[in-house]
Amino acid sequence: MLEQTQANSDSSSQAPLAAMVLLRESILLAFVFLTCSVASLPPRATSNTTDYLALMLFKSLVKGDPMGALASWGNLSIPMCQWRGVACGSRGHRRGHVVALDLTGLNLLGTISPALANITYLRRLNLPQNRFYGILPPELGNIHDLETLDLSYNSIEGQIPPSLSNCSRFIEILLDSNKLQGEMPSEFSSLPNLQLLSLRNNRLTGRIPSSIGRLVNLKSLLLTFNITGEIPAEIGSLENLSTLDLGSNKFSGTIPPSLGNLSHLTALIFSNSNLEQNNLKGNIPAWIGNLSSLVTLI
Numbered sequence: 452m453l454e455q456t457q458a459n460s461d462s463s464s465q466a467p468l469a470a471m472v473l474l475r476e477s478i479l480l481a482f483v484f485l486t487c488s489v490a491s492l493p494p495r496a497t498s499n500t501t502d503y504l505a506l507m508l509f510k511s512l513v514k515g516d517p518m519g520a521l522a523s524w525g526n527l528s529i530p531m532c533q534w535r536g537v538a539c540g541s542r543g544h545r546r547g548h549v550v551a552l553d554l555t556g557l558n559l560l561g562t563i564s565p566a567l568a569n570i571t572y573l574r575r576l577n578l579p580q581n582r583f584y585g586i587l588p589p590e591l592g593n594i595h596d597l598e599t600l601d602l603s604y605n606s607i608e609g610q611i612p613p614s615l616s617n618c619s620r621f622i623e624i625l626l627d628s629n630k631l632q633g634e635m636p637s638e639f640s641s642l643p644n645l646q647l648l649s650l651r652n653n654r655l656t657g658r659i660p661s662s663i664g665r666l667v668n669l670k671s672l673l674l675t676f677n678i679t680g681e682i683p684a685e686i687g688s689l690e691n692l693s694t695l696d697l698g699s700n701k702f703s704g705t706i707p708p709s710l711g712n713l714s715h716l717t718a719l720i721f722s723n724s725n726l727e728q729n730n731l732k733g734n735i736p737a738w739i740g741n742l743s744s745l746v747t748l749i
Contacts, residue, residue: 501569502549503531508566515560515582540572548572550596556580563607565590577601579625584608587631592617601625603649611650613638620644627651627673634658635674640665649673651696664688670715675699684709696720698749711738718747 510524524534531549532539538551549570555577562585567576573594583605591597592614599622600615607629615624616638624639627649634657635650645666651673659678664685671694672686678700686695687709695713698720706721706728719742721728728736739745 499531499547499549501571505564505566505569506531506534506537506549506552509564512564513559513561515558518557520554520557520559538575545572551575551577553577554581555601558582560584562586563588563602567591568593570594572596575599575601578605579603581605587612587626589614591615594618596620598644599623602629604628606630608632610634611636615639616641618642623647625649627653629653631655635660635678637662639663642666643668645669646691647671647673651675653677659683659686661685667691670694672696677701679703682707686710687712689713690715692716693744694718698722698724700724706736708736708738711736711741713742715744716742717744719745720747720749722749 507525510521513521520535523529531537532547536552536554537549538553540546540548540550550572551574552567553575556579558581559578560582563578563583565588567573568588568590571594574596576591576597577599579601580603583602584607586609587602587607589612591600592612595618597618598620601623603625604627607626609631610633611626611631613636615621616636619642621642622644623646625647628651631650631653633655635655637660639645639648640660640662646668647670648666649671652675654677656677656679658680659674659682661683662685663683666689668691669689670691672689672692673694673696675696675698678697680702681704682697682702684707686692687707690712692713693715695710695716695718699722702724710719739748
């Protein structure tokens, strides 16, 4: 009986010890797993895992890469900031973070990943002259540092997300030559730094919002095909405008005399726009004489 009592005592005292050993081994295994996971990332990516993962998710949606443009992406021997088309900041809080993605004319086929919105310091997103299709992710409006968005000459469909107006630092928006539908978002009027807006050669419909007159720094406004309604007189408030292309639309009415205020205008295009003055009847409007910088009138 004494021996049995002693055995039970030894067994009960060993149970907590065994549990502690098991717990210690579990913690050790977890530590090794995490260490291996971090070690598998490319050099310098460990401090910028979010950008790295966002780029890899972008690559995962590219179904065609005939030129091997993204072959270096994910290569453990090549730092993320040396991948083709990727540029990183070199100083301050942007150091080592992706600030630009430039993949122009590479015949890439796929959809644009919403994960790009996780690249916090992205300033330039240039993907023109490729074969991207699908919608323009509204999540891109969360990239508050974005200054240039060029997705021209692709096959992007759907509407232009109003959420892009959240990118208050926008300087250039080029979405021309796609398959975009719907109206030009009136929310774009809240982009005080915008200098270039190109929406040509899409399937847009509806009117030009009168709020466009708030884009006081706009230098080029390029809108062609299927826009309807009258040309808003508020365009005459865009005193820095140098190029105005409103050709091949379905406008009604006349060209507003307020355009005579555009003293920096060098190119004015209204061809094939169904405007009354397109019939070339009557006198040339007197306000055209105010356009002292005008070189091209079509």
